Amino acid sequence: MASRSTFATAPKPLRADDLACFRGGRMVFERLSFTLDPGELLYLRGKNGSGKSTLLRLIAGYLRIHGGTLMVGDDAWWRGDAALSEALIYAGHDNALKPVLTLRENARELTRLMTGHAVGDVALADAADVFGLTGLLDQPVRYFSSGQRHRSNLMRFAYLKRPLWLMDEPTVGLDTENREALAGLMRAHLDAGGMIIAATHDPIGVEGAMIDMRDYQPKVSLEEAWL
Incomplete structure (x- = not known):
């Protein structure tokens, strides 16, 4: 059974306000806001290409923010920030x-x-x-x-x-036993005050809030649609 974690850095709330990301010649998402406090889990849902993986990679520091802000505690996030890299684990x-x-x-x-x-x-x-x-x-x-x-x-x-876990489709290829093991590991992490953002199509069995990435797709104007 997983034990309570002793983190390398103290957990701090993660707050996004009006985030936008441009990638591959298009705006992937915009006006995306959320707050993730210690002990909380946030699921990212949406069809393929809706921006779930892009958001995780942006938070992990692999992609640039093209609009809005991302705060870790009282500090503004910036790409390459060593303090942020020491606070998270990413698995793509x-x-x-x-x-x-x-x-x-x-x-x-x-x-x-x-x-x-x-x-x-x-x-x-x-x-x-x-x-x-x-x-x-x-x-x-x-x-x-x-x-x-x-x-x-x-x-x-x-x-x-690390207090912040970024998980991209963690249940892919897992049988029932290993799904339960994953859920147990996630619960122990949350109980210890950790935070998780998980992009997944499948239910994991751990309670959490949800963001539907379809709600943050760019709005195309009538003029743009005719171009």
Whole structure:
């Protein structure tokens, strides 16, 4: 069972006001506002291309804000802010794993890059146990199935202590047992005062607020529609 987290940085509210993002030659979303307090979960819903992944990547610092503001506590967010990067974990569609390394080596490398420290063997073993990966810790990732790689990618949430989790379609490829493990991990994180933003089409079984990205699609004027 997941234990209460001791975060590297204290959780602070995340507030977005009239956010807009332009990408690929189009405005993906605009006028998007929300507040996420410690202990809260926010789901992002909407069809493919509606901006769920874009919003997560924007918050993670991979994309620019083209309108509005994003605040972490009383501080304005800005791209490349070291304080923000120390406060979050992001897991996207692509599994950030090096195939030639073992799962243990991948975890150690990620921890070193994100924290400058090594992950302890006990913490790593506990994290692997959450998703049934204990027997695979010393196997090269290139031999893993797609489901095992996805669970290995999610495992970072169990050993990296960050208050804000950004999760992009975390349930993809998970069976019932591992969905329940994910839900338990998320509940423990929220109980400890952590925050989660999850883009998903599937119910996870953890209570949270929801943003429908369709509500923030750009409004096309009649004049623009005829161009």
